[in-house]
Amino acid sequence: MERKEHWENVFSTKTEKEVSWYQDYPKTSVDYITALHLPLEAKIIDIGGGDSYLMDALLDLGYTNLTLLDISAKAIERIKARLGEKAGKVTFIVSDILDFNPTEQYDFWHDRACFHFLTDAVQIQQYVAIVTNALHHKGNVLIGTFSDKGPKKCSGLDIKQYSQEHLRLLFEKDFELKGCFSEDHHTPFGTIQNFLFCGFKRK
Numbered sequence: 001m002e003r004k005e006h007w008e009n010v011f012s013t014k015t016e017k018e019v020s021w022y023q024d025y026p027k028t029s030v031d032y033i034t035a036l037h038l039p040l041e042a043k044i045i046d047i048g049g050g051d052s053y054l055m056d057a058l059l060d061l062g063y064t065n066l067t068l069l070d071i072s073a074k075a076i077e078r079i080k081a082r083l084g085e086k087a088g089k090v091t092f093i094v095s096d097i098l099d100f101n102p103t104e105q106y107d108f109w110h111d112r113a114c115f116h117f118l119t120d121a122v123q124i125q126q127y128v129a130i131v132t133n134a135l136h137h138k139g140n141v142l143i144g145t146f147s148d149k150g151p152k153k154c155s156g157l158d159i160k161q162y163s164q165e166h167l168r169l170l171f172e173k174d175f176e177l178k179g180c181f182s183e184d185h186h187t188p189f190g191t192i193q194n195f196l197f198c199g200f201k202r203k
């Protein structure tokens, strides 16, 4: 099944709590963003944001320049419906990340459990080039993937697990590693998935 078809199917057939990655509040991501003390008008983009609650949380905190990109139009339809009027304050982009050709530069790039679906070395390098191109000079990035102690699949698809060193090497040309931390995500099914989050700053 094609990548897009897979995700349209997921968001058309499963409720939010029927997917392993569900969080009612994305605390790790919100804490990371707030600790950066970005101005509220900072340009923030969430890659593969799906219908997660990150946009809701950032809108509540007063951020005004938010973008969500996802391959699934259905996911975006769902988050727009949930946000109601507030959806007008977010820019939504339906695109495969690998086809994303940004027309502006972002101050903060967030990716929780999207990057790890790229398993092909050429596509991984393409992603790194896209972040580099999209990020403002001195912009920040937070990437969350399954760690090498985490699952090998997500949503039935193969993923690539990462170690801190592996992520550092991938991004080292243009990014300084600020730090990494591991997180046990408790899924709605009562299982645990070990994530690795690494934060980078554009050199």
Ligand SMILES: C[S@@+](CC[C@H](N)C(=O)[O-])C[C@H]1O[C@@H](n2cnc3c(N)ncnc32)[C@H](O)[C@@H]1O
Pocket (backbone or CB within 6 Å): 003, 007, 021, 022, 023, 047, 048, 049, 050, 051, 052, 053, 069, 070, 071, 072, 075, 095, 096, 097, 098, 111, 112, 113, 114, 117, 154, 155
């Ligand atoms: C595991 S979910 C994580 C969703 C969200 N980031 C969260 O933490 O709740 C992966 C998301 O990435 C999106 N996605 C997968 N591959 C993608 C790609 N190549 N380009 C853009 N979005 C993609 C899916 O549609 C889905 O919303």
